[in-house]
Amino acid sequence: MENLGIDGKLLLxxxxxxxxxxxxxxxxxxxxxxxFLNQERKNEEEKNKLLEKLKKSEEASxxxxxxxxxxMKKEFDVLFVQAKKEAQSLRTDLVKQAETDAQEIRDKxxxxxxxxxxxxxxxxxxxxxxxxxxxxxxxxxxxxxxxxRKQVTGYIIKNYQGKLKVYEN
Amino acid sequence: MKINPKLKDELKKIxxxxxxxxxxxxxxxxxxxxESDEKQVLEKKFPDLNWTNAVYKIDRSVIAGVVIKxxxxxxxxxxxxxxxxxxxxxxxxx
Numbered sequence: 089m090e091n092l093g094i095d096g097k098l099l100l101x102x103x104x105x106x107x108x109x110x111x112x113x114x115x116x117x118x119x120x121x122x123x124f125l126n127q128e129r130k131n132e133e134e135k136n137k138l139l140e141k142l143k144k145s146e147e148a149s150x151x152x153x154x155x156x157x158x159x160m161k162k163e164f165d166v167l168f169v170q171a172k173k174e175a176q177s178l179r180t181d182l183v184k185q186a187e188t189d190a191q192e193i194r195d196k197x198x199x200x201x202x203x204x205x206x207x208x209x210x211x212x213x214x215x216x217x218x219x220x221x222x223x224x225x226x227x228x229x230x231x232x233x234x235x236x237r238k239q240v241t242g243y244i245i246k247n248y249q250g251k252l253k254v255y256e257n
Numbered sequence: 258m259k260i261n262p263k264l265k266d267e268l269k270k271i272x273x274x275x276x277x278x279x280x281x282x283x284x285x286x287x288x289x290x291x292e293s294d295e296k297q298v299l300e301k302k303f304p305d306l307n308w309t310n311a312v313y314k315i316d317r318s319v320i321a322g323v324v325i326k327x328x329x330x331x332x333x334x335x336x337x338x339x340x341x342x343x344x345x346x347x348x349x350x351x
Contacts, residue, residue, distance in 0.1 A: 213347075213348075214348075217344050217347045217348065218344075221340055221343070221344050224340060225320070225337070225340060228320050228321075228336060229317075229320060232320065232321060234289055236321075237288050237289055237320070237321040238289055238292075240321035240322065240336065241287060241288070241289070241291070241295065241321050241322050241323060242295055244321070244322040244323070244334050244335075245295055245298050245299055245302065245322075245323065245334065246298060248302050248334060250302070
């Protein structure tokens with residue numbers, strides 16, 4: 089061994105030194121580091137799990153939100169249709185009411201016009217009758233002399249048949 | 258104030274008689290005075306009336322013909338009456 093240049097004692101010391109180094113490193117470096125790594129891995133896994141949970145929760149909340157939005161939209165649509173129907177009904181009622189009012193106004197105006205027309209007709213008729221009678225009365229008074237009046241009087245008396253109305257005062 | 262019942266009765270009787278006479282009184286309104294023959298014809302036409310105390314009055318508004326008034330009754334045989342009837346008829350026509 090010596091011819092090969094290998095010192096047995098040194099080799100043993102180095103082997104011992106290596107074993108000691110290995111034991112020390114294994115005990116004080118590798119174990120805590122492994123434990124630290126395991127811990128970190130666990131933490132990472134927990135974080136991932138938490139993230140997954142959060143993601144799921146977020147997805148669920150998003151889904152719920154979408155569902156709520158859809159529900160809201162449906163409700164809104166229903167309400168909108170209902171409101172539209174009510175507005176249509178209200179519009180129809182208002183139009184009907186307006187038509188009724190307009191018809192009433194038309195009827196009233198027509199009635200008023202008819203009354204005014206009748207009043208005017210009566211007035212004109214009254215004036216015509218009065219004027220005509222006044223003219224006839226005056227013409228008779230002026231045209232009939234005493235002889236004519238007596239003749240007329242005699243004629244009326246002679247031709248009286250007893251059919252005349254008797255007026256009670 | 259007390260009124261003597263006898264006096265009251267007499268007064269009542271007088272008033273009733275007067276009223277009766279007024280009610281039976283025939284008043285004839287005409288435009289011109291009537292001739293006696295016309296009066297006779299009139300009496301013949303209305304024999305129910307009491308013509309003994311008939312009064313004849315001139316009224317130019319009659320125009321021609323006669324209007325006979327007996328109490329509250331009126332018999333209109335005048336031209337003015339005919340005109341009035343005509344006006345009433347015209348008013349009745351629509």
